[in-house]
Amino acid sequence: MRPHVVAFDVNETLLDLAPVRAALVELGRPADLLATVFARTLLTGVATATAGTWCRFRDAFDAALAQLTDLPAADRARVADAFLELVPHPDVDPALRRLAGAGVRVVTLTHGSPGVAEAGLRRGGVQALVERSLSSEVIRAWKPAREVYLWAAGACGVRPERMTLVAAHAWDVHGALRAGLGGAWFPRSERRYPAVYDPAALVADDLAGAVDALLALPPS
Incomplete structure (x- = not known):
């Protein structure tokens, strides 16, 4: 779904x-x-x-x-x-706009320093497309700990299975899957999704492909 x-x-x-x-x-x-x-x-x-x-x-x-x-x-x-000083990759703007246009809520989830995501999204002109930015520094935890993903789902008021993590890091997707979330992986610096992790629900060639696959799922 x-x-x-x-x-x-x-x-x-x-x-x-x-x-x-x-x-x-x-x-x-x-x-x-x-x-x-x-x-x-x-x-x-x-x-x-x-x-x-x-x-x-x-x-x-x-x-x-x-x-x-x-x-x-x-x-x-x-x-x-x-x-x-970070800025979004060029493929981020169209990907976020497609999700927003389809009525899908978008958040960011990082264990990075608070303010980094907000600054980068603002610099790229896409902050309005993101509902909220979550940093697990709030709960003093690092991904891929299960508690981070469950906390994020709770903060957004949804059950874990109603949230999907999209990441270019396979270990992050693995953590989300183990916590009961959906997971979508696409490559940036990593070239393939390792077989030692739980299979990602969605594996795409790029960010646009990951968003296409998510929007192709039947609405719940």
Whole structure:
């Protein structure tokens, strides 16, 4: 059945990380370093949560930079500040407009810092198409913890099965599926959906294809 609410992951899925990459390059670091730093950020955040503690996304990002570079604190802060300069990928505007036109509620769901999604959507002129932006920092948790997705569904006033997560990160979709949500995956930096995860309900070639597949589902 067609979901009542579609929740989009933010970093990479909706917003292009190019400004963060550019900030690293301006400091003399290779552009491809961002992928490693971003992966280490996720590892740090999930590790703290799994161990029973917690840290903010920005703190995990700073820790990853400190582990992988010799950048001083001021330069690390400069790179982290670039998250507030993100803009949507070109395919985001038409995708959100199609969902809004079909009467599907749209939200964002991130464990990133509050304000990042809002700033990027506003810069891209699509903030009005998004009902609300949710950051799991509110509940001191990181995706893909089950509690994040259940909290998001509750915040939107729908049962988990009436919400679908759309993400370019397979681990995120896997987490949503395990929490009872629907899941749709499409590639950006990842090339295929891993067989070790629960099969995604929808796998598309791109964001437009994911939205097409969701709207092709029968209305509930």
